[in-house]
Amino acid sequence: KAGVTQTPRYLIKTRGQQVTLSCSPISGHRSVSWYQQTPGQGLQFLFEYFSETQRNKGNFPGRFSGRQFSNSRSEMNVSTLELGDSALYLCASSPAASGGAGETQYFGPGTRLLVL
Amino acid sequence: AQSVTQPDIHITVSEGASLELRCNYSYGATPYLFWYVQSPGQGLQLLLKYFSGDTLVQGIKGFEAEFKRSQSSFNLRKPSVHWSDAAEYFCAVGAHTGTASKLTFGTGTRLQVTL
Numbered sequence: 001k002a003g004v005t006q007t008p009r010y011l012i013k014t015r016g017q018q019v020t021l022s023c024s025p026i027s028g029h030r031s032v033s034w035y036q037q038t039p040g041q042g043l044q045f046l047f048e049y050f051s052e053t054q055r056n057k058g059n060f061p062g063r064f065s066g067r068q069f070s071n072s073r074s075e076m077n078v079s080t081l082e083l084g085d086s087a088l089y090l091c092a093s094s095p096a097a098s099g100g101a102g103e104t105q106y107f108g109p110g111t112r113l114l115v116l
Numbered sequence: 117a118q119s120v121t122q123p124d125i126h127i128t129v130s131e132g133a134s135l136e137l138r139c140n141y142s143y144g145a146t147p148y149l150f151w152y153v154q155s156p157g158q159g160l161q162l163l164l165k166y167f168s169g170d171t172l173v174q175g176i177k178g179f180e181a182e183f184k185r186s187q188s189s190f191n192l193r194k195p196s197v198h199w200s201d202a203a204e205y206f207c208a209v210g211a212h213t214g215t216a217s218k219l220t221f222g223t224g225t226r227l228q229v230t231l
Contacts, residue, residue, distance in 0.1 A: 004159075033218065043206065043221035056218050090159055092219075103210075104150070105219060107160040 001027055004093050004108035012114045018079040021111045025072050025093030032074040033105060034066060037088040046089075049074050050096055078113075086115045118143040118209045122222035129197050130230050137192040137225050139207030148210035149190040150219065151181055155203045163205075166190060177201070202229045 005024045013019050025032050033056075034046040045058040049068035066076040072093075078085055089112075092105035119142045129135055141147055148167055152160040164175025171183040181192045190207060204226045208219040 035219075042223045043208075043219075045218045045220070048218060058218070092160075104162055104165055106162070107152070109159040112157075 004091055004106055006089075006091050006108040006111050008111060009109065010112050010114075012116065013081050014116050015081055015083060017081050018077060019081060019113060020075055020077045021089055021091075021113075023074045023076075023091030023093075023108060025074070025091075026106055029093035029095050029106070030072055031094045031096035031103070032068055032072060033092045033094070034074070034076050035090040035092065036060075037090060037110070038084075038086070043090070046076065081115045083115050086113060088112050118147070118211050118220045120207050120209050120220055120222035122205075122207055122225050124225045125223070126226045126228065128228040128230060131199050132196050135192075135194045135197045135201070135227070137205050137207075137227070139190045139192065139222060140188050141190060141207070141209045142188065143209050143211065147190075149181075149183060150208045150210065151175065151179070151190075151192050152206045152208060152221075153203045154206065154224075160206065163192070197227075197229055199229045199231060202227055 007022045031050045033048040035043050037043045047066050048056040052068045063079045068074045088110045090107050090110045092107045094103040094105045121140045123138050150165045151163040153163050154160050163179050164173050166173050166183045174180050179194050183190050204224045206224045207222045
């Protein structure tokens, strides 16, 4: 099976712009989670989507949003970019066969976003 | 709320030496515990996981970890380190919130291997 894929891999934006990142989960996986990784804050949970619905959300401002499509592919959007949004954004998928509790999450390679 | 502590930010070991990376967690119920490894510029790769049962779990690449409930620990071990093990290692606890799950990560331990 192909792993989790994320596009683009690298992105440079300027402050105030918005950005959309894409994630394709492992075939058959229904849950997609997003994480932000920065040197200062480490790995932080953004949100999780299952069956096109957000069912868990981390402590991020409303500028961070996401969605999931019927084929389980997911996108996250960051509006009005700030310098502090520079990070590696990781997507993870899991089968969600048992509802999600404790399931292994499989990570993609990430999208590295640089905000100038 | 759950939390994970990895007390060692950076560890250096010689190739062939044994390795132990420490992880302590805080969680109100039975935790789901994971160790992931991240090579530079890459995503996270699962090394092993603990859900229940045998407290000593075996993973890939010769790694193992032991769950000790009394110490709230889940330390990662490898008897003989290879130069290719140099990477950053993350311990995580999986929380069950309703039907959703999310991972809370520690701050990571960067492993350097000297030849």
